[in-house]
Amino acid sequence: MKLGFIGTGNMAGAIMGGVIKSNVFKPEEIIGADLFAPGREKVKELYGINVTDSNKEVIEKSEVVIFSVKPQFYADVIQEVKDLVRPEQLIITIAPGKTLAWLAEQFGKDVKIVRTMPNTPAMVGEGMTAATPNEHVTKEELDYACKILSAFGKVEVVTEHMMDAVVAVSGSSPAYVFMFIEAMADAAVAEGMPRAQAYKFAAQAVLGSAKMVLETGKHPGELKDMVCSPAGTTIEAVGVLEEHGFRSAVIDAMKACVDVAKGM
Incomplete structure (x- = not known):
């Protein structure tokens, strides 16, 4: 063999x-x-x-x-x-x-x-x-x-x-992404979208966004700015995420993951 x-x-x-x-x-x-x-x-x-x-x-x-x-x-x-x-x-x-x-x-x-x-x-x-x-x-x-x-x-x-x-950035991170997809789908369902369709829209958005990072070579912040029109819907949503500590929560979660990995 x-x-x-x-x-x-x-x-x-x-x-x-x-x-x-x-x-x-x-x-x-x-x-x-x-x-x-x-x-x-x-x-x-x-x-x-x-x-x-x-x-x-x-x-x-x-x-x-x-x-x-x-x-x-x-x-x-x-x-x-x-x-x-x-x-x-x-x-x-x-x-x-x-x-x-x-x-x-x-x-x-x-x-x-x-x-x-x-x-x-x-x-x-x-x-x-x-x-x-x-x-x-x-x-x-x-x-x-x-x-x-x-x-x-x-x-x-x-x-x-x-x-x-x-371990934190790729080994464990699919779990974070799945939670993000689930949360986005839940919000879409709350607005009347069927559950299966909501998962498809959310998952494809994540897949396409990841592909843009890998294939364009652009900084994620630059790609984010491309979506955020002045006084538009996206920048309003980004503001709410920032208010709730979205990025700091992800960073803290990854630090916790690293701490556990080091102790295994």
């Missing part, structure tokens, strides 16, 4: 779907392990990959292994499989708070590790992933890891000290 997963939850499934759809790997080249039988059977049915209940089997059979279990299980999983990890094997982690130094200590030997932080839009091929390698990963191996990660969205290589900020 070329690619293995320890853990077959939502993020693992998003990565599997992305690499298969992008033809980076074929289903038969992928194996996933999960102690939860319904979980592993689900990805087997969805993607046609090989599955097992043995983490050790994934290590033994894979060239690249993605650790996609929850952060609190990392220590136990590494303890279980570390003696089987081979010098040439590439390990990709996706756990917030688990630093390269912590991971190296857990493995207790030289291991090629790429620490990453993806987000849930990977499930629709629009993920944003940060990656940082340890000193044992070559440029070619990092490029290979980025090829895997780019199969379900965009990827940027960052220095490790930026990882906690990444």
